Amino acid sequence: MEEQAEMVGRAFVDHYYHLFDTDRASLSSLYQPSSMLSFEGQKLFGANDISSKLNQLPFDQCKHLISTIDSQPSSPSGGIVVFVSGSLQLPGEEYHLRFSQMFHLIPTPEGTFFVQNDIFRLNYG
């Protein structure tokens, strides 16, 4: 179960940030009405509001570079927690922004996963 969590976590992270960097609007398909996002302390509820927030961030292009991925099974029913650290590169900015983010993934009846919990923080200091 631990190995599967690691595999799912890595595959999810690849997929998520690839979509974020190339087709951000399609991230909405990874969330559901019950999903929550805390973005730098701001709370958003449901796939629609979360998608709006992500698509209204004040940059059009970006590139995520991933440093670490830690994944664990969160429950006997197949949930997985994924913890990511990395950096965000914005066009025209010399320095990367370091960030940490966690996802709680829940299995769907179709055999995929959706994001129930998403918490994002830039690392200052």
Add this chain to the structure above:
Amino acid sequence: MEEQAEMVGRAFVDHYYHLFDTDRASLSSLYQPSSMLSFEGQKLFGANDISSKLNQLPFDQCKHLISTIDSQPSSPSGGIVVFVSGSLQLPGEEYHLRFSQMFHLIPTPEGTFFVQNDIFRLNYG
């Protein structure tokens, strides 16, 4: 439910780091046999091994300073995910170590919570 998650998250974080900084051995009571810890990529399973790891860290005294706490309900059955950022001060060290940590808390029949998932990373860069 969101407000309760915030309250529980803040109370847990206060309690956890207070114990860590003043009576580290007693942290074992917050974990159960099913608990998991990923500490800088090293995985530990169960309250005993987790407690051993925490008590064998290469410093006796430390002080955690908390910068941000984000909490969300993780499931309809009362679980809570808590995401923490802060810094760790070690005796004799001029600089603080920045860290991020997440906890997945599960309610117990006694009305408290235990740590099912714990992922800790120092923030470099």
